[in-house]
Amino acid sequence: MPERPSGAPRDAAGPLAGVRVVDLSKILAGPYVTMSLADLGADVVKVEHPDGGDPTRKWGPPFNGPDATYYLSANRNKRSVVLDLKSPEGQEVVHRLISTADVVVENFRPGSSLQELYSYESLCEQYPELVVLHISAFGDSGPMRWEPGYDMVAQAAAGLMSLTGEPDGPPLKAGFAMADLSAALFGIIGVTSALVERARTGRGQYVTTSLFESQLALHVSWSTGYFATRERPRRLGSGHPNLVPYQAYPASDGEFVIAVGNQEMWRLLCRTIRRDELLEDQRFTTNADRVTHREALNAELEATLRERTVEEWCAQLGEAGVPVTPIRSLDEIYASEQTQVLGMIGTVDHPAVGPLEQIRFPVNFRGKRPELRAAPPLLGEHSRDILAEIGYSDAEIDHLLGGVS
Incomplete structure (x- = not known):
């Protein structure tokens, strides 16, 4: 495991305490992966572009403080550093961060310059113990691999919308961002499995998943029913294809x-x-x-x-x-006794908002739920601390941050 730099947080508890994650992702699928890893105790460093950071900071209303609630939903327990990933200086900082990391999570657009700059092939040569998770819209091969995609695009392209809605009504997207979130959950499984294997072999690996593949995996009984009958399923509203009533x-x-x-x-x-x-x-x-x-x-x-x-x-x-x-x-759900007894809602102090309510991680360990350690960070909130941890002097930090402000 890479050596943790002096000054890095040491107070985290949980199954992944001691694991460092560099989060180069944005929007929802990747950030939900890294938030979950952070909930489990990992030290997650969120790298954001100086031009506004993660786009979801502006995905509102509603806003709570300077950021949209959409951003606040998927970024707690992380630290934020602002870097220009394309500049030579920014690239040097990112590589110094990666040299201290166990996991990198990214969702760079296929064929983009950033995907080329931080390709797994180049990273694994320098950091053979590194686990890299790449999340895309449609996977790393096939005719759709180059296409960009948001959650609703994937819900439409991978069948969920064709199954959702009333029989005589239009197709509908699911109320939750099921394409993004399913990719995130499979990504979490991939990362934690790769870390278990690395403990046995000493080597990292490239883990990939996509919104499209994850949706297909969740078809479950729909797919097996189709394979048996070759009949196109129809929308049933709230009905079940195999049970009535x-x-x-x-x-x-x-x-x-x-x-x-x-x-x-x-x-x-x-x-x-x-x-x-x-x-x-x-x-x-x-x-x-x-x-x-x-x-x-x-x-x-x-x-x-x-x-x-x-x-x-x-x-x-x-x-x-x-x-x-x-x-x-x-x-009604948030006020219910069941939700309260399970302890699914917690509060964390936000530097601009004050007490901030969050839905907590839904798994207990030894009867306890992972702690809410820190609020979703302000843009670049921890830049100085993180740069100091990986060896930059005050003068160098002033120069770097002056270059991206």
Whole structure:
């Protein structure tokens, strides 16, 4: 493992304490990887361009302090240094940083000068223990490899939008940035796996994933269903392709979700809503029958479920053992007892905002959740400290920062 420079943070705890990450990425997928590694204890140095830094700092409103909340969502527990990656001086600083690092994360545009300057081929010759994660839109090979892409482009190109929306409505993107975030999660798995292998072999490696590949990996049952039937799937709204009833249903004052996963739940549902005759209807006897006659069954259920409120149905069906829930909005979720008991919301002090609420890392270690150590950094907030750590004098730091201000 590269030697940690004197003066670098030593107070982090967690499975990745002692690991240094140089974050050359921007927007969401890469920064979410590096934030997660930081949550797990890694020392993450976020390298930002002097012309405004990570573009998401301006992706608002809403803003909270000088930065957009979009930026604040994916950059906590990091330190920011401002460098011009294309200038000779900036390149020298980055290489000095990389020489102290275990991991580099980047999402440079394919074919760009930055991808050439910091290619894995050149980095691995100089730093054979280095793990490099590259995230792209469509992968490192194939006819689409050169195409740029944002989350919605990948959702459209990789099938998610074709599966999302009502059957008679237009295709929709998912409410979350599922293409970016799925690539981030697979990237985290790739980096941590490469670090485990490096502990065994002593050598780093080049890890790649893309928004496109990650979306295909999450097709799961959709893909296996298509491979078996060769039938193009259709949008089902909130419905499930393989289970019925398993979707949102209308009550008298809103909608709620019922999820029937086996025959016993089906019997409980029919008896609780006092529609026992549905159990005798041969169109609905088995799950396969119910999938085949989805529209007819849903019409029967909707006619009954519209007679009472969401609260009444959720109470009755829940007590009977049928999986059921209201469709909660974010304000309700964040205020809920379940969220509070799990400790999923934490607060960290931001130098411009004050107390800043954040959703915490969703994995516990020995019963404890990783700490929120530091707020998302201001642009270049730690430039002086980081440059001093890797051996630059005060005069050299003044020169470097004067050159990028």
